[in-house]
Amino acid sequence: MGYDLVMATLPILIRGTSMGALQPLSLASKSSTNLDGYDERWLQDLIQSHPEVLPTAELEPGFGRLLPVSKEVACGHGYIDNLFVTAEGGIAIVETKLWRNLEARRLVVAQALDYAAALARMSYDEFERAALAGDMPGPKPVSLHSLIAESADALDEPAFIQAVSLNLKRGRMLVIAAGDGVRAEAEALADLLQSHAGARFTFALVAIELFKAEDGAVLAVPRAVAKTVLIERGVVRIADDRVVIEPPARGLTSGTAIRSSLTEDQFMEEMAKRDQRLPAAIRSFLDRIADFGVEPEWKASLNLKWIGGANGPVNFGYIRKDGGVATDMTSYKLGPLAMPYQQDLASMVRGKVVQRSENSYPFIAGADGRSSVKVEQLLPNHAEEWADAMDRLIKQVQRSEATE
Structure with a gap:
C-alpha cells in the first residue's frame, strides 16, 4: 500500500x-x-x-x-x-x-x-x-x-x-x-x-x-x-x-500508577539521594499547590509555575538537581510584590533575602547570606507554610492586577 x-x-x-x-x-x-x-x-x-x-x-x-x-x-x-x-x-x-x-x-x-x-x-x-x-x-x-x-x-x-x-x-x-x-x-x-x-x-x-x-x-x-x-x-x-x-518493590509506589517523564524520574532519583522522604514530599507538595494553579514544569530544574496571572506565568521558585531552591525569577517577574513571599520563605529556614547588586534580583539564601537554601529545609516540614505563602502572593497579585 x-x-x-x-x-x-x-x-x-x-x-x-x-x-x-x-x-x-x-x-x-x-x-x-x-x-x-x-x-x-x-x-x-x-x-x-x-x-x-x-x-x-x-x-x-x-x-x-x-x-x-x-x-x-x-x-x-x-x-x-x-x-x-x-x-x-x-x-x-x-x-x-x-x-x-x-x-x-x-x-x-x-x-x-x-x-x-x-x-x-x-x-x-x-x-x-x-x-x-x-x-x-x-x-x-x-x-x-x-x-x-x-x-x-x-x-x-x-x-x-x-x-x-x-x-x-x-x-x-x-x-x-x-x-x-x-x-x-x-x-x-x-x-x-x-x-x-x-x-x-x-x-x-x-x-x-x-x-x-x-x-x-x-x-x-x-x-x-x-x-x-x-x-x-x-x-x-x-x-x-x-x-x-x-510488580514494583514494596514501598516504591502507591496503589495507583505513578505517571512521570524521564526527566522527572531522574530528578526524583537525585532528590532521594539527599533524603529518602523527598520524592514523596515533593509530589505531595505539588498536589497541594495545584489547588491554586501552580504547576510543575520539568526542565533541567523543577520550576513551580503559576499560570493564572493576567500578565503571564509566574515562576514561584525552582528546585535544582543539587537540591538548591532559587527564587530570583519570582522577583524578576513581580518586583516588590515578591518581597513578602521571599521573606516568608527566608523565615522558615532562618535565612535571609539577598540582592547581590542593582542589576540582580532578590532571592533567598542561608543565614550567612551566601549559601543556597536546600529543598529539604522546606519540605516536608514547611510544606503547608510554603503553600500558604504562595496562596497569599497569588491573592496579592490578583488584587494588583484588578487595579491596573
Whole structure:
C-alpha cells in the first residue's frame, strides 16, 4: 500500500523578493532508492550527523544534548539504527522507519521494546563494547567517555560510568521512532506500548517531514507526533530471552500508577539521594499547590509555575538537581510584590533575602547570606507554610492586577 504525505499547507521559501512553495519529498525504502538518493539510510545519516533535528527538548526537557556515538549497534536483538549518549550519562536510541503500512508501524514498536530490553541486560562494559563496535566516522575512540569528555557539562569518567550503568540497569532511556510521516495507527501503537507495565523509557514518535526547493535544497521539519510517559508500576526483567514484567518493590509506589517523564524520574532519583522522604514530599507538595494553579514544569530544574496571572506565568521558585531552591525569577517577574513571599520563605529556614547588586534580583539564601537554601529545609516540614505563602502572593497579585 502506498503512502502519500498529505499537507494542508506548504512551507514557503523566501529569498529576497522571490518566494516559492516547497514541495513534499518522499523517502524511498532501504531496498530501493529514489532518483535523488533520499532513502531511509539517508535519514539515518542525517539524524546521526545532526541530532538537533530531533525535538529532544520537547520530548524530555531535562534530558540534555544528544551526542552521537555510532550507527548499526548490535544489541543481541538486532541492530540499533542510531545510538546517542548525553554528557550526564543519558542513553537515547533512534529507529528510522518509513511509515508505508501498518506492519512497518507495528514492527518499529516491537523493535523499540526489544532493543530497550536488550540494552537493559548489558553491563557498562558490554554496552561500551557494542557502542564502539558500531559504525562511526574516523578512528575508534579509546572509550565511550572520551566522546563526551570535552562537553562543558560532562561528568568525570567514574561518575559517567556510574550514571550509564544505572540507566542501563533500570532500562531508563529515550527511544525515538523517526520517519517521514506518522499516521494515526502509529499513535495507537504508541498507546499500546505505553500500556505495558514497567516501560521505564520514554518512547516517542517523531515525523521528520522533508521539502525540496527548486534549486535542490532540502528542508527537514521535525514534529513530535506522540510520546509516552513512564508508568512506574512494574519492572521489566529478561528471563530465558522473554520479557517478564514484575510488580514494583514494596514501598516504591502507591496503589495507583505513578505517571512521570524521564526527566522527572531522574530528578526524583537525585532528590532521594539527599533524603529518602523527598520524592514523596515533593509530589505531595505539588498536589497541594495545584489547588491554586501552580504547576510543575520539568526542565533541567523543577520550576513551580503559576499560570493564572493576567500578565503571564509566574515562576514561584525552582528546585535544582543539587537540591538548591532559587527564587530570583519570582522577583524578576513581580518586583516588590515578591518581597513578602521571599521573606516568608527566608523565615522558615532562618535565612535571609539577598540582592547581590542593582542589576540582580532578590532571592533567598542561608543565614550567612551566601549559601543556597536546600529543598529539604522546606519540605516536608514547611510544606503547608510554603503553600500558604504562595496562596497569599497569588491573592496579592490578583488584587494588583484588578487595579491596573
